[in-house]
Amino acid sequence: MGFRAITAQLVLRTPLHVGTGRATETVDDLLRRDAQGRILIPGTSLAGPLRAIATRLAPRLGSRSCQALQGGDFGSQICGCLTCRLFGDVTPQEDEKKGVASQVIIYDAPLDKNPEIAIRDGVGIDRVTGAAARKERLKFDLEVVPAGTIFSLRMEFDPNLTDERALQLLAVSLAEWEAGRGAVGGRVGRGLGAFTLQNIQYRDQKLDTIEAVVDFLKIGPGWTKQTGAGDWLATQSAATRKQAQLLSPVGDHSVACSWALTEFTLAAEGSFLINDPVRAGQGGFDHAPLLTAYERKGEPVLPGSSLRGVLRSQAERIARTLATHDAWGDNKRSSEERKREFSTSCPACNPLTTHTSTTHTSDAVASCNSFIKTLAPEKRRELEDRGAEDKLCLACRLFGSTWNGSRLRVEDAPLLPNTGKQKVMDFLAIDRFTGGGRDGAKFDAVALWQPHFRVRLFLENPEGWELGWLVLTLRDLHEGLTTVGFGAAKGFGRMTIQSPSITFGILHETDFPLPPAPEDESEDRQKLERAIVAREKLLTHRGTPSGLYQTIGYADSHKADWLDLADGWVQAFHRERRARPRAQEFTLQKDSYFTKIADQWLPDLYPVEVSA
Ligand SMILES: [Zn+2]
Ligand SMILES: [Zn+2]
Known part of the structure; x- marks a missing residue:
């Protein structure tokens, strides 16, 4: 008989939202609280x-x-x-003896101290018009716990849990949290709920003597005493890592293979404007930066959702531009073709x-x-079931x-110290008829001057084409082809990327994203072959392991190999976008460029390339 537990501190890296699902007059969704009104993360x-x-990780x-991954009904x-x-059977069993109950109990994690609550206002921006897409129901208010808040985590094991492999699985799963790759709560893809698990203590208290039991009953359970083993996780992970290396990947997204993490500083060249309507309203300004409270002092933050939107719209623009070029073909093609x-x-x-x-779409792209x-109900249901x-x-x-x-996580990016001085700016809307300042059209804002944000992008099981596409998108951002925040027309929000780091985690050599082997003449054979060689070379420079993963990190000394590999991923992107024609029922019915206006083809007026 014994008592085993793990205790740890859960430290939020970005704001957290664990909702009740109930809205109030002022916010859409409140945080979860216990009976006394204290904020907690439910177990x-x-x-x-x-x-x-x-x-x-288990495979x-x-x-x-796990059969839960295969979907369908297993009765x-x-x-x-x-x-x-380890965690118990998913489907409740009729025959209770056959099913397994969870061997691990995770308790509600209470807050260490009462935080300042922030209200997050998410406004979906229509990328075509730049206007807030209110009619699309994309606006939501959330009550969030600010970054930096600490919760106390505690979990206990069933005394009968002796399965060594189950304990190893628990250890390597917790190691993911320790390495900061975990997220909890709502809207994690938009950057909320990222955390790091710290001070992980494994506690094993034998209750095999009367004294020990009396002690336990008198002083209480072991987590109140600082007697835990701090190295349990590292020891278990190291032992498990040796076994995982021998397995080859299964090649499907439901099984862990790899991850890519990039962190960089996004530096604004001049003024920067991200709006926080709540704070702007309180201060009487039309625009003010979104703040998050760290230790009760407000610091501006670049919301993950904003950056994600910028990356997506630029990625879309790249893909559509390339598709437009491909569709143009040679000059013999007709506009209809x-x-x-x-x-x-x-x-x-x-x-x-x-x-x-019910039958067709009426928007461009x-x-x-x-x-x-537009699909028939039974087809839609099939997609709901099978993805x-x-x-x-x-x-x-x-x-x-x-x-x-999405397997891509874009976290809220905190402001780096001593950057981004706040300044009030006046914008006067000029009346176009009289030339004078129009009454009531004066518009003021609090902008940040040359702020630097530390960005963190995380992609689970990246594929070569996804990495290639992100490389092209980030390069455009760095070169000023797209901006972040409001006021692009005023020259605001031009950013450069500084001090980047890139780390890959892999379970096996074959998990390191591979550029495709050259196939046909339209591809750049040399680039692909160079990328494959570069990948082999980089695999020989492993970094410090992280949890169950081996790591490969960018270093300037191997810059040429990394550039070659990135080139290969870009080629993989070109192949992927060409290799996947749209499903027949998804053929675009309208486009804003390949279209006729007043009986005249738009591409005839504005050709893609002017040929000699
Ligand atoms: Zn299972
Ligand atoms: Zn789509």
């Missing part, structure tokens, strides 16, 4: 993400894949995979378009979601849609 909200990590430890069949043995080519191959939709009937709405991933455009697959989550 179930922690157990879910931890189980998800374990489910993805790499030799367990068979009374018991899974019995390593994850189910070009339109057909673009309509069947456009790799990136505009996710904000919604106009649809209509969203994948609006196409799905719509293979129907979606490349942008929806990378950045997510209402039909799939």
